Amino acid sequence: MGAEFVQFSLTPILIGVLAAIACALPGNFLILRRQALIGDAISHVVLPGIVVAFLLTGTVAAIPMLIGAAAAAIVAVILIEAVKRLGKIEPGAAMGVVFTTLFAGGVLLLEQSDTSNVHLDVEHALMGNLESLIWFRASGWGSLLDPVALASLPPELGRMAVVCLLIVALTLVFWRWLKIATFDEGFARALGIPASALGFGLVITAAIAAVAAFDAVGSIIVIAMFICPPAAARLMTNRLGAQVWWSVGFAILSAVLGYTLAGYGPLWFGSQNAVSAAGMIAAVSGVILGLASLYGPHRSRVGVGRDDAGA
Amino acid sequence: MSGFLDALLLQAGYNAALVMIGSGLLGFAAGTSGTFMFLRKRALVSDAVAHATLPGIGIAFIVMVLLGGDGRNLVGLLIGSAATAWIGLLLIEWIARRTRLAEDAAIGAVLGVFFGIGIVLLTVIQTMSAGRQAGLESFLLGSTAGMLYSDAVVIAIGGSIAVLATWFMRRPMTLVSFDPEYAAALGYNVRRIDLTMMGLVMMVTVIGLKLVGLILIVAMLIIPAVTARFWTERSNRILWIAGCIGGVAAYVGAAISASAPAVPTGPIIVLVTAVMFVLSLIFAPVRGVSAAIIRHRRFQARVHRRQGLLSLARQEPIREPYTLRLLAREGLIRPDGVPTEAGRAQAAKVARDERRWAVAREVHQDAGLTGRYDGLTPIEDVFTRDEIKDFDRRLGTPFPVEGLA
Numbered sequence: 001m002g003a004e005f006v007q008f009s010l011t012p013i014l015i016g017v018l019a020a021i022a023c024a025l026p027g028n029f030l031i032l033r034r035q036a037l038i039g040d041a042i043s044h045v046v047l048p049g050i051v052v053a054f055l056l057t058g059t060v061a062a063i064p065m066l067i068g069a070a071a072a073a074i075v076a077v078i079l080i081e082a083v084k085r086l087g088k089i090e091p092g093a094a095m096g097v098v099f100t101t102l103f104a105g106g107v108l109l110l111e112q113s114d115t116s117n118v119h120l121d122v123e124h125a126l127m128g129n130l131e132s133l134i135w136f137r138a139s140g141w142g143s144l145l146d147p148v149a150l151a152s153l154p155p156e157l158g159r160m161a162v163v164c165l166l167i168v169a170l171t172l173v174f175w176r177w178l179k180i181a182t183f184d185e186g187f188a189r190a191l192g193i194p195a196s197a198l199g200f201g202l203v204i205t206a207a208i209a210a211v212a213a214f215d216a217v218g219s220i221i222v223i224a225m226f227i228c229p230p231a232a233a234r235l236m237t238n239r240l241g242a243q244v245w246w247s248v249g250f251a252i253l254s255a256v257l258g259y260t261l262a263g264y265g266p267l268w269f270g271s272q273n274a275v276s277a278a279g280m281i282a283a284v285s286g287v288i289l290g291l292a293s294l295y296g297p298h299r300s301r302v303g304v305g306r307d308d309a310g311a
Numbered sequence: 312m313s314g315f316l317d318a319l320l321l322q323a324g325y326n327a328a329l330v331m332i333g334s335g336l337l338g339f340a341a342g343t344s345g346t347f348m349f350l351r352k353r354a355l356v357s358d359a360v361a362h363a364t365l366p367g368i369g370i371a372f373i374v375m376v377l378l379g380g381d382g383r384n385l386v387g388l389l390i391g392s393a394a395t396a397w398i399g400l401l402l403i404e405w406i407a408r409r410t411r412l413a414e415d416a417a418i419g420a421v422l423g424v425f426f427g428i429g430i431v432l433l434t435v436i437q438t439m440s441a442g443r444q445a446g447l448e449s450f451l452l453g454s455t456a457g458m459l460y461s462d463a464v465v466i467a468i469g470g471s472i473a474v475l476a477t478w479f480m481r482r483p484m485t486l487v488s489f490d491p492e493y494a495a496a497l498g499y500n501v502r503r504i505d506l507t508m509m510g511l512v513m514m515v516t517v518i519g520l521k522l523v524g525l526i527l528i529v530a531m532l533i534i535p536a537v538t539a540r541f542w543t544e545r546s547n548r549i550l551w552i553a554g555c556i557g558g559v560a561a562y563v564g565a566a567i568s569a570s571a572p573a574v575p576t577g578p579i580i581v582l583v584t585a586v587m588f589v590l591s592l593i594f595a596p597v598r599g600v601s602a603a604i605i606r607h608r609r610f611q612a613r614v615h616r617r618q619g620l621l622s623l624a625r626q627e628p629i630r631e632p633y634t635l636r637l638l639a640r641e642g643l644i645r646p647d648g649v650p651t652e653a654g655r656a657q658a659a660k661v662a663r664d665e666r667r668w669a670v671a672r673e674v675h676q677d678a679g680l681t682g683r684y685d686g687l688t689p690i691e692d693v694f695t696r697d698e699i700k701d702f703d704r705r706l707g708t709p710f711p712v713e714g715l716a
Contacts, residue, residue, distance in 0.1 A: 036416045037355055040423075044526070086600050087592050092415070093354040093537050097588060100530030104581035107452055107527075111575050220430055224423030231416045262431070266438075273438035275431045282427025289420055293410050301411040 007138045012130045013259050015157050016221075016281060018164040019213035020251035023225035025171050026206040028244050031230045032182050037092065038077075038203055039226030041099040042210045043219035045076040048106030049211075055113055062155065066211055073207035076102055077200070128218020130259070130277040133157070156216040163212035170205055171244075174198065179240055217278050224282035225251060232289040235296030254285035314570035319563070327569035329463040330522075334580065335562035336470035337519050338531060342557025343477045344511040345532030346539065346550050350488035355415070356403065356509060357532040359422040361516050361525040363399030364392035365429025368450055368520075372436055382436075385462055388450075389517050396513045399425050400506070453524030453577040462521055469518035473511055474554070484508055485546045523577030530581040531557055538588045541595035560584040612637060613687050617661060619643075623650050624662035664690045670702040 023039070030036050046069045053068025076098055084094040133154040135143070143149035171178070181188035181195045188195045210222045233246035258281030263274045293299055321328040348354055371391025372382040380387075399421045406417035433447055477484075486494040487504045495501050512532060519528040535557035539549045564580030593600050611633075619634040620643070629635055629648065638644045643654030650658060667690050690699060 031413075031416050034413050034415055036413070036419045037358075040355075040358065040419055083592070087537070087541065088598065089537055089540070090352050090354070092352065093349050093533055096354045096358065096529060096533035097537055097585070100527060100533065100581055101585040101588075104527055104530060104578035104585070107575065108578040108582065111573055111578075220423060220427045223419060224427055227416055227419035227423060231412050231420055234412060234416075235410060266435075274434075275438075276434040279427040279430030279434070282423050283431060286420065286424025286427070289424070293406055293412075296410075299410045 006135065006141055006143060008134050009259070009263060010138070011135045011154055011157055012133050012277065013256055015133055015154070015160050015216045016130055016255035016259050016277065017252050018157075018160040019209075019217045019221065020225045020229070020255040020281070020285075021248055022160070022164040022167050022209040023206075023213055023222055024229040024247045024251040025167050025244065026202060026209055027226040027230040028233070028240075028247050029178055029182050029202055030206060030226065031234060032240075033199070033202075035091075035203070036227050036231075037095060039206055039210060040223050041076060041080065041095045042073045042207050043214060043222040044099040045072045045102045045106075046211060046214050046219060048072050048102045048109065051106045051109045051113070055109065062159070062215065066159075066215060069211040069214065070207060072102065073211060074204065077203050077207065128214070128216065128221065128278045130217045130221075130281075131263070131274060133216065160212055160216050163208060167205060167209055174201075178202070182240075217281075220282050221278045224285050225254070228282075228285035228289045229254065232285075232292035232296070235292040235299040238298055250285065250288050254281050254288060258282070258284040315566060318566040318570040324569075327565075329460065330569065330576065331562055331565040333463045333466035333470075334522060334565035334576065335558045336467050336474075337515070337522060338535070338561025338580070339554045339558035340470040340473040340477075341515045341519065341528070341531040341561075342535035342539070342553040342555070343550050344473055344508070344515050345557075346536040346553045347477075347484045347488055347508045348512055349533060349536035349540070350485075350546065350549075351505075351508065353414070354533045354536070355418050355529075356400070357512050357516065358529045359399055359403060359418045359425075360396045360509065360513050361529050362422045362429075363396045363425040364517060364520060364525050365395075365450070366425055366432055367392035367395030368447055369429055369432025369436060370395065372447060373432070373439065376439070385459075385465060385521060388447075389465070389520070392450075392520060393513060393517045395425065396516060397510070400509045400513060404502075404506070449524070450520050451524050451526060452575065453520070453522050453527065454575070466518050466522065469514060473514050473518070476507075476511055476514075477550070480504070480507055480511075481547070481550060489546070523580060527577040527581050530584060531561065534581070534584045534588050535560070538584070538591045541591040541598045544597075556587055557584070560587055610687075616641070617686060620654075620658045620661040621665065623654060623658035666706055667699060667702045670705050671698075674702070674705075 027036070027039065030038060049069035049072025050065045051068075052072070053064045056068075057064040079098045079102075080091070080094050083089055083097055084091055087094070089097070133156055135149070135153055137143065137149040137152040139149070177188070177193050177198055180191065181193055181198050185195045188198075206226065210219075210226070213222045213225070229247040229250035230243070232250050233243045236246045237243050259277045261284065262277040262280035265280075266274055318327055318331070321331065345354075345357060348357055368388050368391055371388045374391070375384060375387050376382040403414070403417045403421050406412055406420065407414040412420075436447065483494065483499050483504050484507070486497070486499065487501055487508075491501045494504070515532065516525070516528050519531060523531060535553040536549070538556050539553035542552055543549050560583040561580050564583040565576055567583070568574045568576040568579045591599065594602075596602055615631065615634045615637050619629055619631075619638045622629050622634075623638075623644070629638070629644075635644070635648065638654065639646055642651060643657055644650050668684055671690070671694065672684070684693075694702075
């Protein structure tokens with residue numbers, strides 16, 4: 001745990017943790033609202049978003065890419081809603097139609113335009129490059145207090161931290177509304193809560209989380225983090241507050257454990273090279289969900305087995 | 312353009328023809344097998360299946376290399392991908408059945424986790440045999456560039472088997488899609504039929520990996536079924552319509568890809584399918600958007616016409632411009648708003664039918680017949696001529712409507 005750790009592992013782990021939390025928080029509500037797959041749809045449309053942003057601006061700077069991705073996510077959400085209503089098509093199929101079409105458009109644009117000389121490719125968008133987000137100027141724990149070294153922190157860390165804080169703040173501010181609207185939309189409306197606007201806001205928040213996380217860690221982690229930690233948490237408790245805390249805990253655990261296994265695991269087997277950290281984080285979150293499905297105290301449906309009415 | 316026509320007629324060379332025929336077959340198979348998933352409201356299961364093939368590809372490659380063979384053997388890779396896709400399917404089913412999590416959460420979890428594991432394996436492969444870059448990434452987005460004759464044969468045979476299996480299983484699968492409880496009561500094993508459905512989807516996915524890649528094969532499974540739904544209300548037709556849409560889109564897409572430079576096959580097939588979807592969404596006869604707009608306009612016109620005529624009968628002034636335009640166009644009023652002879656006659660009829668309805672509601676107090684009163688249904692459509700005569704008798708003899716006579 002010396003200088004090398006600070007230089008090579010601290011920032012990726014932090015970014016991974018922040019990304020996981022940012023995705024897991026809205027994921028809790030998406031799962032309870034049966035909208036879990038919206039994260040899947042959003043993470044696919046990020047690609048056309050960044051391709052269009054690149055074609056319009058001609059740069060691979062982070063801000064235009066993020067704006068493009070966010071715009072694509074919003075366009076996708078609106079299109080899904082339009083297809084659902086205009087064609088009277090069930091939500092899953094509407095999502096499937098929209099995001100695959102947009103993704104195909106993105107791939108086609110990417111192949112048509114001359115982007116081979118810039119670092120913009122599909123694999124990067126999918127897998128991210130968590131391992132490369134190292135803190136180059138750090139020389140040890142002391143660097144945390146060194147302003148010169150701090151200035152060279154990877155910019156993804158700052159962005160991810162801001163987004164994560166924003167999402168935590170939004171969750172806290174809208175906690176009561178979200179709680180009521182998620183469980184009883186009719187009651188929420190009767191109370192005067194703008195339930196549809198809240199639902200749309202939730203999806204947009206998820207989109208922001210997905211876009212910021214994709215930039216740092218790739219889309220796979222986004223899909224897995226939206227669903228696995230909250231789903232595992234759902235099997236641990238019947239209380240929403242506790243569920244959110246569990247999901248944050250699972251998200252952190254997946255990120256730290258996944259990064260460690262990816263970075264150091266192969267060394268234990270005598271291999272020289274690390275494996276994809278984003279993929280490993282997703283895999284660890286899956287293992288956690290698997291364990292929760294097997295042993296979680298509240299894994300059964302209500303009415304089956306033990307009930308916590310008295311608790 | 313002539314290049315495209317050449318390609319369309321299979322004149323663009325041996326390889327292109329191979330790819331196009333393979334694509335057409337695959338599109339047909341994907342359209343038909345995807346239809347049942349769509350009808351069962353499980354369209355996105357195919358997304359999870361597709362992503363769950365990735366670890367299988369990685370494992371198969373590693374195993375084949377360790378056994379000293381060529382890691383890129385297509386059949387081996389497809390067997391591997393089918394194995395993990397099947398595990399993914401069973402996991403989705405298990406999570407949705409055994410835990411309180413909804414099916415969409417199960418789909419998302421399997422999708423994300425299996426894809427993550429697949430990516431880990433891909434990075435392992437990259438380091439394992441650095442000299443033999445496997446090109447497994449091509450399975451993400453597909454590539455027809457290096458398609459061999461044997462690959463096309465695999466696609467053709469697999470696609471045909473999938474279509475045949477769909478044909479033989481269409482009755483039980485339709486039944487389960489619409490009413491699983493009834494199917495169970497008839498003695499069908501619903502779970503096994505569900506798994507067969509998913510198995511077919513898995514087969515199409517696996518076959519399509521090489522051609523369109525695992526992300527875009529989902530589109531070939533979902534979009535044709537959704538598109539076909541616009542054109543029919545019958546389950547046996549939707550199957551073949553979806554198959555034809557999928558087949559034609561894939562064939563045309565492959566032709567475009569073969570005739571234009573730098574147009575990858577997978578995305579263009581998806582976009583052609585999407586164009587067909589949008590056209591159907593807009594122009595389909597009953598469920599389409601334009602049909603709905605026309606229906607709405609007609610309804611609007613009927614309401615305005617009737618309200619206008621009632622106003623004429625009651626000698627109330629009409630101020631609504633649309634109503635005035637409508638009545639004037641039909642020659643029921645003059646441009647200055649005064650009713651014509653025809654207008655007076657029509658107004659009298661509407662007013663009389665309104666009185667008849669009032670009587671009808673007194674006679675038939677049950678809501679069965681009079682419940683159909685919506686102001687637009689002609690009374691002749693609901694009651695027989697004798698009944699209407701009876702209403703007229705109760706109304707008394709006709710008398711001139713004041714001011715209109």
